[in-house]
Amino acid sequence: MKTDCDVVVVGLGPAGTLTSLLLSDSSIKVIGIDKEKEIYSLPRAVTIDDEGLRTLQRLNLENIYLENGTAIEGAYFLDDKLQKLSGMDVPANFLTSNGWMPNLMFHQPFTDALLREELLKSSCFIKLETELIEIVPIENYYIVKTLNLTNGKEDSFTAKYVVGADGASSKVRNLMEFDQEDLDYDKNWLVVDVKLKVENTLPTFAAQICDPKRICTYIPAHLPFRRWEFILLEGESKEEMLKETKIQKLISPWLRPNEYEIIRAAVYRFHSLLTTRFKKGNCFVIGDAAHQNPPFMGQGMMSGYRDALNLSWKLISVIINSLPKELLESYEEERKPHSRFVVDGSAAIGKLMSAYAEAIAKGNPSDVPQELVDRGYGSFSLPPLEKGLFYKGYSDSDSMAGSLFPQPLTMEGTMCKERLDSLLGKGFCVVSTEEVELMPYQKKFYKIINANFLVIEKSMLNENPWLNNVMSKNDIYILRPDRHIFGSTSDKITFEDLTEDLRERLSL
Numbered sequence: 001m002k003t004d005c006d007v008v009v010v011g012l013g014p015a016g017t018l019t020s021l022l023l024s025d026s027s028i029k030v031i032g033i034d035k036e037k038e039i040y041s042l043p044r045a046v047t048i049d050d051e052g053l054r055t056l057q058r059l060n061l062e063n064i065y066l067e068n069g070t071a072i073e074g075a076y077f078l079d080d081k082l083q084k085l086s087g088m089d090v091p092a093n094f095l096t097s098n099g100w101m102p103n104l105m106f107h108q109p110f111t112d113a114l115l116r117e118e119l120l121k122s123s124c125f126i127k128l129e130t131e132l133i134e135i136v137p138i139e140n141y142y143i144v145k146t147l148n149l150t151n152g153k154e155d156s157f158t159a160k161y162v163v164g165a166d167g168a169s170s171k172v173r174n175l176m177e178f179d180q181e182d183l184d185y186d187k188n189w190l191v192v193d194v195k196l197k198v199e200n201t202l203p204t205f206a207a208q209i210c211d212p213k214r215i216c217t218y219i220p221a222h223l224p225f226r227r228w229e230f231i232l233l234e235g236e237s238k239e240e241m242l243k244e245t246k247i248q249k250l251i252s253p254w255l256r257p258n259e260y261e262i263i264r265a266a267v268y269r270f271h272s273l274l275t276t277r278f279k280k281g282n283c284f285v286i287g288d289a290a291h292q293n294p295p296f297m298g299q300g301m302m303s304g305y306r307d308a309l310n311l312s313w314k315l316i317s318v319i320i321n322s323l324p325k326e327l328l329e330s331y332e333e334e335r336k337p338h339s340r341f342v343v344d345g346s347a348a349i350g351k352l353m354s355a356y357a358e359a360i361a362k363g364n365p366s367d368v369p370q371e372l373v374d375r376g377y378g379s380f381s382l383p384p385l386e387k388g389l390f391y392k393g394y395s396d397s398d399s400m401a402g403s404l405f406p407q408p409l410t411m412e413g414t415m416c417k418e419r420l421d422s423l424l425g426k427g428f429c430v431v432s433t434e435e436v437e438l439m440p441y442q443k444k445f446y447k448i449i450n451a452n453f454l455v456i457e458k459s460m461l462n463e464n465p466w467l468n469n470v471m472s473k474n475d476i477y478i479l480r481p482d483r484h485i486f487g488s489t490s491d492k493i494t495f496e497d498l499t500e501d502l503r504e505r506l507s508l
């Protein structure tokens with residue numbers, strides 16, 4: 001059956017837009033729909049991490065964030081007198097193994113508008129003011145029914161795959177009858193974004209202020225913007241919190257009313273939810289449709305970006321490179337546990353703030369559960385993907401399967417001269433320090449999966465400690481298109497073992 005498109009992306013927020021761009025970059029026929037005409041005009045996400053920037057770099061779009069962003073200088077838990085309890089410094093010019101700063105503060109209306117421009121320039125067919133109303137599965141394709149919100153007319157088209165990127169109240173998730181698991185954080189917070197009218201004198205680090213009277217968050221958003229988040233106390237109403245005089249009082253320790261303009265104040269329910277399934281048939285959910293978390297970790301949109309890349313390369317492999325459809329099963333297997341870590345970890349930061357505040361009220365700020373401190377800033381790092389398309393099916397610390405391979409860089413002192421992910425290509429890649437000799441059947445297999453072979457030069461290893469560290473552990477790495485390590489050779493694992501396992505997992 002010839003369908004109107006390969007993939008319909010429902011919802012063109014950050015997750016749906018990135019997915020559409022990644023797919024169309026590989027010549028996949030995409031229809032993208034959104035019920036709104038314009039992008040959401042107010043900031044929600046304020047940070048992008050190194051992995052997010054690396055993903056944007058694939059499309060040469062990292063400047064969208066870099067030109068509208070400011071690197072963060074640290075993130076701390078502070079007491080009611082603004083003294084540090086715990087946290088992390090971020091040294092200037094620090095680059096992670098992904099080749100970017102750990103976190104960049106940005107102004108979402110600017111970045112979303114630029115992403116929308118890119119989307120409209122791409123080969124995707126975009127239908128705005130078009131609401132999804134139904135998805136009808138027919139053997140190996142879907143009829144997607146929509147409502148044109150400008151004239152009230154119903155329309156339909158066919159697609160082989162459906163990607164639900166339609167946010168927290170996802171229609172796709174509801175139509176697929178996916179339940180949501182509650183991961184135990186559910187509180188109302190007031191979020192206030194201001195535009196400074198005066199030169200900034202406020203801190204350039206993020207702070208979770210654990211004041212027993214009211215916990216709150218301060219975010220040094222991209223200038224001239226600043227954000228505060230205040231928990232609602234027992235008995236406080238939404239209406240009361242949104243009064244200008246109340247907001248001015250809450251912000252008064254930092255700024256006088258004539259020093260800022262409130263650009264947005266809203267009471268949000270910060271809650272932790274994870275959908276029970278990420279996939280049914282050829283229909284997937286990504287982004288906030290799949291997981292929602294309190295914003296304390298700054299990872300909500302990032303989780304959506306990880307979903308977008310994980311699902312896109314698999315769809316590209318199946319649709320363009322004709323790899324077997326079973327590959328798509330690993331989307332849920334890989335993304336669900338990782339999303340759970342982020343949802344859980346975000347809630348843990350909220351719980352740590354409350355625990356510090358209680359301990360301060362009792363006069364002993366260090367009397368907080370160690371298990372929560374261990375999940376605060378500077379104490380956790382995002383885990384590798386646990387299981388999925390990896391050697392023997394699991395992540396492994398020796399072979400580094402499940403972890404991201406470092407970005408090759410050239411450096412000038414501590415400054416990065418060139419980011420060279422493009423050397424890895426956009427498909428599978430075999431990385432080594434010496435040429436890998438292939439047997440004829442291996443040659444054939446790597447040709448089918450369109451793999452790239454990269455021999456890393458010594459000079460690059462000398463300049464890049466991350467890469468040097470990885471390449472000194474094991475000799476040959478097989479990378480997946482999303483730069484996650486499939487597996488590597490060791491005393492016990494030969495290149496032949498790796499190739500055979502990958503071949504079996506791809507059913508080739």
Ligand SMILES: Cc1cc2nc3c(=O)[nH]c(=O)nc-3n(C[C@H](O)[C@H](O)[C@H](O)COP(=O)(O)OP(=O)(O)OC[C@H]3O[C@@H](n4cnc5c(N)ncnc54)[C@H](O)[C@@H]3O)c2cc1C
Binds near residue numbers: 047131299303
């Ligand atoms: C206060 C706050 C602070 C945050 N801070 C951060 C942060 O610092 N870092 C971070 O990474 N994340 C942060 N987040 C989370 C982040 O904003 C979200 O995770 C992200 O915006 C979700 O993107 P999305 O594309 O999945 O969904 P959305 O942006 O919600 O997009 C969904 C789209 O689907 C469309 N849609 C919905 N239903 C339909 C339908 N039936 N038919 C057609 N279209 C439909 C909508 O119009 C919308 O455009 C924060 C969130 C909040 C609320």
